[in-house]
Amino acid sequence: MFVVVGEALVDLVGQRGGRTWVAHPGGSPANVALGLARLGNPVTLVTRLGRDAFGEMVRAHLEDSGVQIDAGSDGEVATSLAIATLAAGVASYDFRIEWDLGDLAPLPVEARCLHTGSLATALTPGNGPVIDLLEREHERGRATISYDPNVRPALLGAPEAALADIERLVALADVVKVSDEDLRWLYPGRPDEDVARAWLASGPALVVITRGGEGVFAVTRSLEVRRPAVPIDLVDxxxxxxxxxxxxxxxLRRADLLGGPRREALAQVDRATLLSIVDAAGMVAAITCSRPGANPPTREELDAAFERRA
Structure with a gap:
């Protein structure tokens, strides 16, 4: 079972200079929960949704794909918005968000992985309880901790102000996924592979950098792999x-590499397994980029995409 903690919101997506906007359910952690559910995984999302039309739209979108919304996720505030402006298919964001979950309960005993990141770990006051949960679960050692900084410069101020908390969370995580764009903002002029190696040395078992059209770099204690991007007709x-x-x-779940007792196996993953995992993740992202909004594929769509490439 996966537990995802973090923001669910509405992306208002429009072309730069245009007057038409389309509402898509979104939020980085919510998107991860959605993708996991569509791939056939049991997943619970701990979030905050307003009791408004946008909140109902997000809830229905997630639950229709099999995401279980934690019972404490209803809030009095309005559902948050991310205004995504597209230029040549690439999104830039402006946010209207409030984030506060209050105290968070320990993970259920059946949880094998806790994922979080983005605004949930950056915005006060809500980031405090999320970070506390990661620290507690890191000490308990029962579940794999997954973290994606997914930085939003418009909300974080200067990189120097955000970096200490991000590095602290990296050190608590077992799996870190980060984009090269995030690393350029956090460490101007520093090679991203050097950052990945430094982050790995601070605690994680696996660090993965996504590079858009340039593919993927992944590093473990004994492996470094580089994979090309999957060719696509980009929509956004x-x-x-x-x-x-x-x-x-x-x-990682399908390879039986999740859960605290599997941490050493994750750190020692063999090259063939890691390549298979990274390539599948790349295909999931490519399918999403081939259609509007955060609309990840189902297991059947993913399998069909691989069959077409065979």
Missing amino acids: TVGAGDSFSSGLLDG
Whole structure:
């Protein structure tokens, strides 16, 4: 079972200079939960949804794909918005968000993986309880901790102000997925592979960098792999990184590499297994990029895409 903690919101997506906007359910952690559910995984999302039309739209979107919404996720505030402006298919964001979950309960005993990141770990006051949960679960050692910084510069201020908390969370995680764009903002001028190696040395078993059209770099204690991007007809990049995360975590589950007792096996994953997992995650992201919004594939769609490439 997966537990995902973090924001669910509505993406208002429009072309730069245009007057038409389309509402898509979104939010980085919610997108990861959606992707995991569509790939056939049991997943619970701990979030905050307003009791409004946008909140009902997000809830229905997630539950229709099999995501279980935690019972404490209803809030009094309005559902948060991310205004995504597209230029050549690439999204930039402006946010209208409030984030506060209050105290968080320990994970259920059946949970094998906790995923979080993005605004949930960055915005006060809600980031405090999320970070506390990660620290407690790291100490308990029963579940794999997955983290994606998914930085939003418009909400974080200067990189120097965000970096200490991000590095702290990296050190608590077992699996870290990060984009090269995030790393360029956090570490200007520093090679992303150097950052990945430094992050790995701080605690994780696996660090993966997504590079858009340049593919993927993944590093463990004994392996470094580089994979090309999957060729696609790009529609937009909304939710691409989150889809990759869901594909990555799904692949780790299918390889029996999740859960605290499997941490050493994860750190020692062999090259063939890691390549298979990374390639599948890349395909999940590519399918998402081939259609509008954060709309990750089902297991059947993913299998069909691989069959077409065979």
